Amino acid sequence: MACISVQGLTASYSKSKILDNIDLEFIQKKVTAIVGPNGSGKSTLLKAIAGSMKPDQGIVHINGQNMHSLKKKELAKILAFLPQSPETPKDITIEQLVSYGRYSHQNLFKNTKFEDKKIIDWALQATDLIQLSQSSMSELSGGQRQRAWIAMALAQNSDCLFLDEVTTYLDIRHQIEILNLLKSLNQEKSKTIIMVLHDINHALHYSDYIVVVKNGKIFAHDCIESIVENKVLENVFKVKFKVLYDENKKPFIVSNELIN
Numbered sequence: 001m002a003c004i005s006v007q008g009l010t011a012s013y014s015k016s017k018i019l020d021n022i023d024l025e026f027i028q029k030k031v032t033a034i035v036g037p038n039g040s041g042k043s044t045l046l047k048a049i050a051g052s053m054k055p056d057q058g059i060v061h062i063n064g065q066n067m068h069s070l071k072k073k074e075l076a077k078i079l080a081f082l083p084q085s086p087e088t089p090k091d092i093t094i095e096q097l098v099s100y101g102r103y104s105h106q107n108l109f110k111n112t113k114f115e116d117k118k119i120i121d122w123a124l125q126a127t128d129l130i131q132l133s134q135s136s137m138s139e140l141s142g143g144q145r146q147r148a149w150i151a152m153a154l155a156q157n158s159d160c161l162f163l164d165e166v167t168t169y170l171d172i173r174h175q176i177e178i179l180n181l182l183k184s185l186n187q188e189k190s191k192t193i194i195m196v197l198h199d200i201n202h203a204l205h206y207s208d209y210i211v212v213v214k215n216g217k218i219f220a221h222d223c224i225e226s227i228v229e230n231k232v233l234e235n236v237f238k239v240k241f242k243v244l245y246d247e248n249k250k251p252f253i254v255s256n257e258l259i260n
């Protein structure tokens with residue numbers, strides 16, 4: 001069953017059309033990686049689907065509901081979106097930033113403070129930020145800041161997570177920690193994860209499906225096995241990939257040769 005269905009999505013900046021009449025269905029409770037060349041429209045696609053950019057045309061349904069008819073708080077309970085370079089507010093601590101993730105769950109009549117605090121602490125723990133929780137966001141390294149934003153998205157505790165290049169700035173250990181965490185949220189808490197990734201091996205290892213974007217269109221959308229079998233990634237990136245398999249029969253690629 002699709003949890004997010006996109007029909008006829010077209011989006012532009014000023015007068016230049018970036019996304020051209022896109023139809024797409026994301027499968028509920030699965031991990032989908034969006035890959036494609038620089039400038040192909042991946043971030044624009046994520047923004048337009050997540051509602052942070054107004055499309056020219058098209059409709060997005062989430063769990064059968066027209067996304068544009070949902071109030072901000074309702075949408076935030078269903079979907080958390082972490083853009084590529086979020087603007088960091090000055091003079092707030094990591095813990096304060098993460099607590100913003102609870103906004104959609106708070107209301108005037110019900111005291112949810114204890115539950116909120118528990119989830120905020122869990123998100124800080126999961127992103128290895130407990131020791132830094134009282135540090136100011138303006139004093140952090142790029143990777144620490146990125147982890148704080150991830151923690152905020154996790155604290156939102158929504159069904160779907162939309163993440164744009166979530167591993168940017170992270171060292172290899174934190175990259176794997178975050179990707180393992182996302183996979184476990186998918187497997188144990190049935191979260192639907194949709195993430196733009198540049199690292200093809202991460203996409204092959206951590207996702208169930210891959211969407212390939214090229215020139216503002218969907219070039220392919222398939223399971224890992226078919227994407228690899230049909231040499232889709234070679235065709236789109238024009239790079240020769242040698243495909244190897246790990247002990248769990250998961251494919252990974254080695255590449256150092258361009259296709260002209």
Ligand SMILES: Nc1ncnc2c1ncn2[C@@H]1O[C@H](COP(=O)(O)OP(=O)(O)OP(=O)(O)O)[C@@H](O)[C@H]1O
Nearest residue numbers: 013014018036037038039040041042043044045213
């Ligand atoms: N705010 C903006 N204003 C105008 N043009 C933009 C803006 N953001 C992106 N673009 C243009 O839209 C096109 C698609 O950009 P987008 O960021 O969606 O691509 P991408 O596939 O995510 O790229 P990358 O892999 O480099 O992050 C590019 O040509 C880019 O220059």
